[in-house]
Amino acid sequence: MARQVSGHEQPVGSTRTLESTSDGAVVRRSVLPGGLRVITEHVPASRSATVGLWVGVGSRDEPPAVAGAAHYLEHLLFKGTANRDATQIAEEIDAVGGEFNAFTAKEHTCYYAQVLDADLPLAMDLVTDVVFEALCTDRDMDTERSVVLEEISMRDDDPEDLLHETFVGAILGEHSLGRPVLGTEQSITDMSPAALRGFYKRRYTTGRMVLAVAGNVEHSQVLRLVRKALRDRLNGAGTPVPPRAGRARVLTVPKLALHTDDTEQAHVMLGLKSLSRHDERRFALSVLNAALGGGMSSRLFQEIRERRGLAYQVYSSVASYADTGHMAVYAGCQPEKLGEVAGVIREVLDQVAADGLGEAEVARAKGQLRGGLVLGLEDTASRMSRIGKNELNYGQYLGVDATVARIDAVTTEEVCALARTLLRRPGGVSAAAVVGPYAHADDLPDDLHEVIAS
Amino acid sequence: MARQVSGHEQPVGSTRTLESTSDGAVVRRSVLPGGLRVITEHVPASRSATVGLWVGVGSRDEPPAVAGAAHYLEHLLFKGTANRDATQIAEEIDAVGGEFNAFTAKEHTCYYAQVLDADLPLAMDLVTDVVFEALCTDRDMDTERSVVLEEISMRDDDPEDLLHETFVGAILGEHSLGRPVLGTEQSITDMSPAALRGFYKRRYTTGRMVLAVAGNVEHSQVLRLVRKALRDRLNGAGTPVPPRAGRARVLTVPKLALHTDDTEQAHVMLGLKSLSRHDERRFALSVLNAALGGGMSSRLFQEIRERRGLAYQVYSSVASYADTGHMAVYAGCQPEKLGEVAGVIREVLDQVAADGLGEAEVARAKGQLRGGLVLGLEDTASRMSRIGKNELNYGQYLGVDATVARIDAVTTEEVCALARTLLRRPGGVSAAAVVGPYAHADDLPDDLHEVIAS
Numbered sequence: 001m002a003r004q005v006s007g008h009e010q011p012v013g014s015t016r017t018l019e020s021t022s023d024g025a026v027v028r029r030s031v032l033p034g035g036l037r038v039i040t041e042h043v044p045a046s047r048s049a050t051v052g053l054w055v056g057v058g059s060r061d062e063p064p065a066v067a068g069a070a071h072y073l074e075h076l077l078f079k080g081t082a083n084r085d086a087t088q089i090a091e092e093i094d095a096v097g098g099e100f101n102a103f104t105a106k107e108h109t110c111y112y113a114q115v116l117d118a119d120l121p122l123a124m125d126l127v128t129d130v131v132f133e134a135l136c137t138d139r140d141m142d143t144e145r146s147v148v149l150e151e152i153s154m155r156d157d158d159p160e161d162l163l164h165e166t167f168v169g170a171i172l173g174e175h176s177l178g179r180p181v182l183g184t185e186q187s188i189t190d191m192s193p194a195a196l197r198g199f200y201k202r203r204y205t206t207g208r209m210v211l212a213v214a215g216n217v218e219h220s221q222v223l224r225l226v227r228k229a230l231r232d233r234l235n236g237a238g239t240p241v242p243p244r245a246g247r248a249r250v251l252t253v254p255k256l257a258l259h260t261d262d263t264e265q266a267h268v269m270l271g272l273k274s275l276s277r278h279d280e281r282r283f284a285l286s287v288l289n290a291a292l293g294g295g296m297s298s299r300l301f302q303e304i305r306e307r308r309g310l311a312y313q314v315y316s317s318v319a320s321y322a323d324t325g326h327m328a329v330y331a332g333c334q335p336e337k338l339g340e341v342a343g344v345i346r347e348v349l350d351q352v353a354a355d356g357l358g359e360a361e362v363a364r365a366k367g368q369l370r371g372g373l374v375l376g377l378e379d380t381a382s383r384m385s386r387i388g389k390n391e392l393n394y395g396q397y398l399g400v401d402a403t404v405a406r407i408d409a410v411t412t413e414e415v416c417a418l419a420r421t422l423l424r425r426p427g428g429v430s431a432a433a434v435v436g437p438y439a440h441a442d443d444l445p446d447d448l449h450e451v452i453a454s
Numbered sequence: 455m456a457r458q459v460s461g462h463e464q465p466v467g468s469t470r471t472l473e474s475t476s477d478g479a480v481v482r483r484s485v486l487p488g489g490l491r492v493i494t495e496h497v498p499a500s501r502s503a504t505v506g507l508w509v510g511v512g513s514r515d516e517p518p519a520v521a522g523a524a525h526y527l528e529h530l531l532f533k534g535t536a537n538r539d540a541t542q543i544a545e546e547i548d549a550v551g552g553e554f555n556a557f558t559a560k561e562h563t564c565y566y567a568q569v570l571d572a573d574l575p576l577a578m579d580l581v582t583d584v585v586f587e588a589l590c591t592d593r594d595m596d597t598e599r600s601v602v603l604e605e606i607s608m609r610d611d612d613p614e615d616l617l618h619e620t621f622v623g624a625i626l627g628e629h630s631l632g633r634p635v636l637g638t639e640q641s642i643t644d645m646s647p648a649a650l651r652g653f654y655k656r657r658y659t660t661g662r663m664v665l666a667v668a669g670n671v672e673h674s675q676v677l678r679l680v681r682k683a684l685r686d687r688l689n690g691a692g693t694p695v696p697p698r699a700g701r702a703r704v705l706t707v708p709k710l711a712l713h714t715d716d717t718e719q720a721h722v723m724l725g726l727k728s729l730s731r732h733d734e735r736r737f738a739l740s741v742l743n744a745a746l747g748g749g750m751s752s753r754l755f756q757e758i759r760e761r762r763g764l765a766y767q768v769y770s771s772v773a774s775y776a777d778t779g780h781m782a783v784y785a786g787c788q789p790e791k792l793g794e795v796a797g798v799i800r801e802v803l804d805q806v807a808a809d810g811l812g813e814a815e816v817a818r819a820k821g822q823l824r825g826g827l828v829l830g831l832e833d834t835a836s837r838m839s840r841i842g843k844n845e846l847n848y849g850q851y852l853g854v855d856a857t858v859a860r861i862d863a864v865t866t867e868e869v870c871a872l873a874r875t876l877l878r879r880p881g882g883v884s885a886a887a888v889v890g891p892y893a894h895a896d897d898l899p900d901d902l903h904e905v906i907a908s
Contacts, residue, residue, distance in 0.1 A: 023501075045499030047477075048829055079760075086760050090750035095818045097825015100750070116825055143763040150766035153718040154786055159611050262716045264607040296544035296554070306540050309597040312604035332608055364549045371551015371570055375502055379832035 006395035007037045007210070008240035015219065018397040027387060027397060028219040032226070035207030035238035039387050039397075040222050041214040043380060049215030050384040051123040052112035053131050054392045056208040056244060059181040060106045060321075062199075065190075068183015069199045071104040072148050072191060077111070078102070079140035081133035086140075093126060099381075100126055106177055107244055107321060108392055114381050117216040121225055124213075128229040131209075136200060138193045145188060152182050159267045160332070162259060163435040167269040168319075170257040171326050171431035175250045207238040212388030215380040243395045245278065246323025254452045257433045258441045266335040266436035270345055270429050270451055271328030274422055277320035277393055283406045284414040285318060285327070288422075290365035291357050291415070292316045292348070293329055297364060299348050304331060310341050326431075327422065335436055339445030346429065346451050353423035356416030365415075369407050373400060460849035461491045461664070462694040469673065472851040481841060481851060482673040486680070489661030489692035493841050493851075494676050495668040497834060503669030504838040505577040506566035507585050508846045510662040510698060513635040514560045514775075516653075519644075522637015523653045525558040526602050526645060531565070532556070533594035535587035540594075547580060553835075554580055560631055561698055561775060562846055568835045571670040575679055578667075582683040585663075590654060592647045599642060606636050613721045613889045614786070616713060621723040621887035622773075624711040625780050629704045661692040666842030669834035697849045699732065700777025708906045711887045712895045720789040720890035724799055724883050724905055725782030728876055731774035731847055737860045738868040739772060739781070742876075744819035745811050745869070746770045746802070747783055751818060753802050758785060764795050780885075781876065789890055793899030800883065800905050807877035810870030819869075823861050827854060 007029060010016060015030040024044040031037055062069045079086045093100040098115035100123075111131050113123035155161045165180045172178030183191075213222050227234065252273055275285055293300035293316025304314045314331040329349075333341045357365075377383050377400065390398060398406075432452050438444055461483060464470060469484040478498040485491055516523050533540045547554040552569035554577075565585055567577035609615045619634045626632030637645075667676050681688065706727055729739055747754035747770025758768045768785040783803075787795045811819075831837050831854065844852060852860075886906050892898055 046832070048832060087751065087756060090756070090760070091818060094744075094749040094751040095821040097822045097827070097829065099829070114829060116828060119825075143761070146763035147759060147766050150719065150764075150787065153788070154766055157613050157717045157719055157721075157786075263611045265604065265611055267611075290548075295548040297541065297548040302541060302544070305601060306544070307597070309600035310604075312601050312608055332611075333604065334607070364545060367549040368551045371573075373551070374570060375551065375553070375568060375833075378500070378502060378834065 004396060007031065007391050008242045008395050012239060019399045021399070021401070027399070029391070029397070030219070030223060031240060033234045034236040035240040036234060037210045037240050037391055038222060038226060039210060039212050039391050040217060040219045041383050041387050042217060042219065043215055043383060046216045046380050047117055048114060048380045049117045049120045049123060049213060049217050050112060050114040050380040051120070051127050052110050052212045052384045052388045053127050054210040054212060054388045055109045055131070055204055056107070056241060056392055057109055057203040058105050058107040059179060060176045061203065062176065065187070066195050066199060067179055067187040068148070068181070069191065069196055070109055071181050071183065072144070072188060073196055073200055074102045074104045074109050075144045075148055076136050076141060076196065077130045077134040079144055080135050080137070081129045082135065083129055083133060089126065089130065092122060096122060098123065104181055106181060110388065112381070112384065120217055120221070124222070124225040125229055128226065131204065132230065132233055134200070136193070136197050141193050141196065145191070148182070148188050149185060152185060152188070155182060159261060159263050159265070159435045160330070162261070163267045163269050163330070163433055166257050166259045166435060167271060167328060167431060167433035170255045170433050171252055171271055171273065172250055172324070173252050177250065177321055177324070205238060206233065206236060207241045210388050210391045212384045212391065214383035214387060243393055244322040246276070246321065250324040252430050255431045256441055256444070256449065256452050257431070258438060258444065259433070259435045260439060261435050261437070263436055265332040266338040266434060267332045268338060268342060268432065268434050269328050269330050270342065270432045271326050272422060272430045274318060274325045274327040275320060276323050276325055278322070281414070281418055282320065284410045284418045286369055286407065287362060287365045287410050287415050288418055289316050289318045289327060290368050291361050292352065294365065295368050299352065300329060300345065303344055303348055304341060308344070310337055310344070338434070338436070339447035342445065342451050343447040349423045349429065352419045356419055357412065359412050362412045362415055366407050366410065370404050373403060458850060461485065461845050462696045462849050466693060473853045475853070475855070481853070483845070483851070484673070484677060485694060487688045488690040489694040490688060491664045491694055491845055492676060492680060493664060493666050493845050494671060494673045495837050495841050496671060496673065497669055497837060500670045500834050501571055502568060502834045503571045503574045503577060503667060503671050504566060504568040504834040505574070505581050506564050506666045506838045506842045507581050508664040508666060508842045509563045509585070509658055510561070510695060510846055511563055511657040512559050512561040513633060514630045515657065516630065519641070520649050520653060521633055521641040522602070522635070523645065523650055524563055525635050525637065526598070526642060527650055527654055528556045528558045528563050529598045529602055530590050530595060530650065531584040531588040533598055534589050534591070535583045536589065537583055537587060543580065543584065546576060550576060552577065558635055560635060564842065566835065566838065574671055574675070578676070578679040579683055582680065585658065586684065586687055588654070590647070590651050595647050595650065599645070602636065602642050603639060606639060606642070609636060613715060613717050613719070614784070616715070617721045617723050617784070617887055617889040620711050620713045620889065621725060621782060621885060624709045624887050625706055625725055625727065625885035626704055626778070627706050631704065631775055631778070659692060660687065660690060661695045664842050664845045666838045666845065668837035668841060697847055698776040700730070700775065704778040706884050709885045710895055710898070710903065710906050711885070712892060712898065713887070713889045714893055715889050715891070717890055719786040720792040720888060721786050722792060722796060722886065722888050723782050723784050724796065724886045725780050726876060726884045728772060728779045728781040729774060730777050730779055732776070735868070735872055736774065738864045738872045740823055740861065741816060741819045741864050741869050742872055743770055743772045743781060744822050745815050746806065748819065749822050753806065754783060754799065757798055757802055758795060762798070764791055764798070792888070792890070793901035796899065796905050797901040803877045803883065806873050810873055811866065813866050816866045816869055820861050820864065824858050827857060
């Protein structure tokens with residue numbers, strides 16, 4: 001295996017083998033003219049193939065006036081291309097029983113098709129067609145506008161989704177990362193065809209794209225198909241854009257955000273700033289997160305659900321961006337128990353900040369991550385996602401075994417040190433959000449106000 | 455391969471090979487003393503194993519006074535056994551990164567653990583321990599009571615889940631199938647430890663159970679492990695209980711059910727009675743469902759989302775039980791568009807009832823089912839689910855290729871005939887449910903009242 005070279009450093013026109021494992025899996029990367037990176041994972045035992053085209057463009061790249069543009073555009077690309085109308089696109093993928101869909105996040109957008117291996121040429125053709133040849137007509141934009149508005153309404157009717165948006169807005173302040181991916185009713189209503197087409201033309205460049213394919217596929221076959229599909233699109237002089245590395249400091253003041261809603265449960269999220277994805281302590285953070293609220297044996301699950309029966313759902317989660325990140329605890333409980341739940345969450349965080357975690361807990365958290373990693377890669381869609389996201393975010397390949405080795409190398413002391421840094425008080429909880437039947441923030445229990453008091 | 459014999463007809467103590475495919479997958483079934491069926495699928499390329507213990511007991515088996523008992527019991531079994539307390543159970547599965555969970559449905563309950571293949575003995579031990587050795591103490595029952603109540607509140611805060619329950623209640627009338635799996639706040643609050651323990655003891659018999667294991671496992675190894683785990687539990691004289699075959703006629707009168715909720719969208723479900731799972735036309739029904747609202751190219755998706763932009767989510771679905779079934783269309787839309795959406799759904803159903811489906815549509819729907827079937831079986835959890843549910847519901851093994859052959863054999867005329875029977879009007883839509891901002895059923899648009907008028 002050759003020395004690792006980042007995707008954006010690898011010469012245009014070259015192919016490298018990044019990994020070759022004993023069970024026959026091979027990962028290869030090519031850089032094509034125009035800077036398009038193609039990364040494949042050959043999974044010989046699979047009967048399927050998943051093609052994903054990752055574009056390093058997301059909601060954080062939107063000026064406020066066009067909030068929601070990246071996601072709106074993602075919808076619009078499925079409405080028709082120079083070669084197919086929306087109905088034909090749908091008919092072609094349904095005919096082979098595949099899935100063709102897309103998702104937009106804060107820092108990227110991904111278009112993917114999962115099919116039986118024999119249908120790889122169709123999947124490649126469909127994905128490249130919508131991403132490169134979409135028409136984005138005014139008329140389609142009008143029809144799709146109401147679909148996007150429905151999606152916003154649906155999000156607002158789901159308390160957990162709404163809470164998540166409220167929390168992210170609170171913890172990331174005025175930074176563009178803090179805005180909802182879907183945009184707002186106003187920004188979607190106001191979005192002009194020219195603005196959206198301009199966003200498409202300027203942002204969707206091959207240097208910002210990674211084509212990731214996993215399954216029973218050969219790298220050479222994928223290259224042939226992509227060259228055939230894109231032809232002169234690959235004649236540009238562009239090179240791969242290096243992984244996003246945010247420079248902006250994201251400021252946060254402790255904040256308690258309330259979204260009043262007539263729900264039966266109070267839905268609460270408490271969180272704090274944590275690490276960017278480029279921070280080397282991210283493996284220790286995964287271990288900390290698993291031990292705090294990642295599984296049934298975690299501190300939070302045991303305290304809140306098992307011992308006290310206060311919630312059905314309680315968990316912690318981590319989000320990492322190019323220049324910042326956050327860690328949060330979610331729980332849904334009866335409105336009159338909200339103070340108690342917030343108090344227990346604070347106690348658990350305080351305790352871990354002060355006393356750290358035990359060896360057995362850390363060992364268990366590492367075991368959980370190891371097993372979960374392998375069990376989460378049984379289908380080609382998740383394998384495609386791993387290699388594509390990895391290339392876009394890091395430019396550097398990290399195999400499954402290498403990832404496991406990084407997790408294994410985390411020491412208890414590293415996890416405890418990180419807990420002291422991140423969870424320390426005052427200031428340990430820097431934002432909280434609640435969705436529930438409270439008219440004013442003043443109606444929220446004192447324990448919750450104290451949780452965010454520094 | 456031997457002639458197929460149903461699981462309940464196969465002699466106790468014997469093992470049969472049900473399928474052996476070219477890619478190395480082998481399906482075997484044994485019947486153990488006490489009537490426990492063990493069915494395994496050896497998937498040589500997999501690195502994981504999933505163990506599922508299916509119990510042919512669900513919410514339809516509950517007398518009204520203990521509504522929700524099957525699900526409440528499922529929770530309670532994880533609270534501690536003669537060998538482990540709840541924390542130990544959680545710690546053991548988390549340490550290997552596995553997933554150990556359960557779900558309760560109207561006709562069955564399933565306890566499952568997905569692990570790396572080397573951890574099969576642990577998975578088997580955990581699953582059999584909670585199902586056979588749970589303590590069900592009064593104290594644990596009290597703690598878990600509030601967790602189940604939280605789960606009910608959470609369901610009520612999710613409009614789509616709430617709508618589904620409202621619809622099922624409307625279409626299945628007073629039959630026990632029409633009651634929510636979770637029970638009601640009242641029935642859970644009132645549930646006595648004696649009632650729950652009685653339910654456990656009477657219903658959880660080995661003859662009603664199927665142990666299904668899929669992954670990189672050998673049938674003989676599974677048998678050794680289950681014999682070791684269950685020992686004298688397998689000494690009974692019981693034989694496998696034949697597949698459930700409901701005899702009760704489930705009556706339905708056309709009904710429009712409203713659950714008033716302050717949501718942004720109106721959530722609507724329109725449906726009709728369809729087939730039991732033993733009806734030979736079930737493959738034609740799958741094709742009809744796929745063509746109506748199963749994919750992006752389906753009639754409903756194209757009419758409601760693509761052409762008119764009326765909804766973000768719109769789909770049809772089928773549920774089949776031992777003696778009845780239903781088919782339903784869901785859409786979420788703006789409250790002021792509800793009449794239009796209901797009207798379009800009715801038009802689509804009327805049109806298909808009157809004119810049937812075209813050859814191309816049927817061919818596409820069959821392709822969709824074929825591809826979806828294979829793509830849906832990439833992980834061992836879904837493979838375990840397929841063989842376990844199949845054994846419990848039919849007692850008869852139907853391989854993937856045989857299932858594909860049954861789908862391929864469906865003719866356009868069969869699909870059209872079924873559409874004429876099921877979707878005919880008057881009476882074509884026998885129940886509708888709405889969750890949304892309407893105070894009274896009278897406030898619902900006329901189009902919706904007409905939809906259920908016979």
